[in-house]
Amino acid sequence: MRCPVIHVVGAGLAGLAAAVRLVGAGREIVLHEAAGQAGGRCRSYLDAQLDLVIDNGNHLLLSGNRAARDYLRRIGAETALEGPEHAELAFVDLATKERWRLCPNDGPVPWWIFVPARRVPGTRWRDYLALTRLLLPGADRALAAAVEPEGALWERLWHPFFLAALNTDPAEGSARLAGAILRETLMKGGRACRPLVAREGLSAAFVDPALRYLAAQGATIRLGHRLDGFEIEKDGVAALGFADETVRLGPNDRVVLAVPPWVAASLVPGLEVPQSFRAIVNAHFKLAPPAGTPPLQGVVNGLAEWVFAFEDRLSVTISGADRLLSVPREELAERIWADVAEVTQIAKPLPTWQIIKEKRATFAATPRENARRPGPTTRFSNAVLAGDWTATGLPATIEGAIRSGNRAAALIARPQQGNSR
Ligand SMILES: Cc1cc2nc3c(=O)[nH]c(=O)nc-3n(C[C@H](O)[C@H](O)[C@H](O)COP(=O)(O)OP(=O)(O)OC[C@H]3O[C@@H](n4cnc5c(N)ncnc54)[C@H](O)[C@@H]3O)c2cc1C
Numbered sequence: 001m002r003c004p005v006i007h008v009v010g011a012g013l014a015g016l017a018a019a020v021r022l023v024g025a026g027r028e029i030v031l032h033e034a035a036g037q038a039g040g041r042c043r044s045y046l047d048a049q050l051d052l053v054i055d056n057g058n059h060l061l062l063s064g065n066r067a068a069r070d071y072l073r074r075i076g077a078e079t080a081l082e083g084p085e086h087a088e089l090a091f092v093d094l095a096t097k098e099r100w101r102l103c104p105n106d107g108p109v110p111w112w113i114f115v116p117a118r119r120v121p122g123t124r125w126r127d128y129l130a131l132t133r134l135l136l137p138g139a140d141r142a143l144a145a146a147v148e149p150e151g152a153l154w155e156r157l158w159h160p161f162f163l164a165a166l167n168t169d170p171a172e173g174s175a176r177l178a179g180a181i182l183r184e185t186l187m188k189g190g191r192a193c194r195p196l197v198a199r200e201g202l203s204a205a206f207v208d209p210a211l212r213y214l215a216a217q218g219a220t221i222r223l224g225h226r227l228d229g230f231e232i233e234k235d236g237v238a239a240l241g242f243a244d245e246t247v248r249l250g251p252n253d254r255v256v257l258a259v260p261p262w263v264a265a266s267l268v269p270g271l272e273v274p275q276s277f278r279a280i281v282n283a284h285f286k287l288a289p290p291a292g293t294p295p296l297q298g299v300v301n302g303l304a305e306w307v308f309a310f311e312d313r314l315s316v317t318i319s320g321a322d323r324l325l326s327v328p329r330e331e332l333a334e335r336i337w338a339d340v341a342e343v344t345q346i347a348k349p350l351p352t353w354q355i356i357k358e359k360r361a362t363f364a365a366t367p368r369e370n371a372r373r374p375g376p377t378t379r380f381s382n383a384v385l386a387g388d389w390t391a392t393g394l395p396a397t398i399e400g401a402i403r404s405g406n407r408a409a410a411l412i413a414r415p416q417q418g419n420s421r
Pocket of ligand 1: 009010011012013014015032033034035038039040041042056057058059060061225226227228258259260263280282358360361362386387388389396397398399401
């Protein structure tokens with residue numbers, strides 16, 4: 001009798017995390033990915049315009065992202081993320097020209113809010129306490145209904161922080177998801193808030209080592225292999241339909257469906273999924289940053305929101321960027337470069353650039369969309385869901401995607417889950 005096979009469909013970080021966990025537990029895995037490369041929304045590519053390998057979007061992690069760091073350890077890539085030894089984040093306000101560094105202390109007792117040089121200029125220590133309201137239990141609501149969305153602290157810290165974490169205008173963002181972020185980062189102290197970036201690129205950190213690990217453990221990896229549909233029998237998936245073949249499932253075979261929400265909804269009848277999404281715009285400028293440029297700078301009162309300094313380029317992230325989707329790319333490049341030039345104090349004309357607009361970068365992290373996120377189980381006894389859009393308790397992030405993959409792997413490995421059809 002052949003070994004039970006687990007088919008993982010989708011090789012984004014959720015699918016990769018599930019496959020890594022399962023193969024590590026000695027399970028036989030076949031990974032099916034529609035695209036010609038793995039990584040989904042978190043990958044690198046050679047950009048012809050820049051003649052550089054860049055990421056589809058700059059990704060920032062925090063040292064409190066424990067599942068993401070554990071995943072990197074498992075695939076042997078724990079050194080791929082770089083960041084300062086202590087939490088420290090540089091900010092520039094383009095309206096007032098002020099510059100400051102936010103420096104939360106390492107431990108969970110937040111004495112840094114009492115030290116003016118460590119906190120945001122123009123704020124008082126007691127301003128910071130208002131956010132503890134997000135930690136209270138209760139029905140989800142918009143962030144603006146939970147805390148006062150104004151004042152220096154809102155404008156200079158909470159707005160940029162939650163806009164980046166939720167990829168949704170913080171005023172309409174889910175207070176519950178914002179509270180979860182707060183609980184896992186600032187409430188744990190600076191040790192959980194060190195900003196981490198994959199300096200050699202997202203694929204070199206999260207994707208290529210995972211594929212090598214899976215291949216070494218005997219997993220089968222099928223790129224360019226799009227799942228078109230299921231054949232359903234009784235309460236289970238009986239076969240997977242691809243353009244070139246139909247794969248029949250044995251009684252103990254299982255499926256982890258780690259595809260985007262609209263694909264999952266087309267495969268699983270009656271599945272409720274988030275319906276509304278938000279864009280992210282990234283701008284890349286081919287220019288080595290001047291010595292001393294902070295690796296990451298938050299920008300207040302600019303079009304640019306975060307400026308990442310890599311060895312060979314300066315890259316900008318703008319979240320919740322739906323308003324920019326119809327703006328011509330040339331105009332965007334000019335306007336964003338004006339901000340970058342001021343932030344980095346580079347007096348040079350627009351360098352070679354690239355603009356990447358990810359229209360459906362993440363689901364909209366509003367209370368309404370958050371309530372639409374399904375758990376990992378499906379109506380099928382032999383198939384579970386993974387993805388940053390499932391109900392992870394976190395917004396759509398690498399950490400959420402990896403936790404969802406781990407959870408799917410744990411469920412599918414349990415003997416009572418998905419009993420034989
Ligand atoms: C521009 C941008 C910036 C971001 N910045 C950050 C950040 O700073 N920090 C952070 O933590 N997160 C960030 N994120 C979010 C992060 O990238 C995602 O949360 C994470 O990559 C989602 O992984 P996933 O596996 O859930 O989904 P996906 O990456 O979408 O994976 C789904 C996979 O399924 C495949 N697929 C689809 N249909 C089929 C099919 N029919 N058959 C087989 N395969 C199929 C897709 O090709 C894809 O590879 C950002 C995202 C974007 C787009």
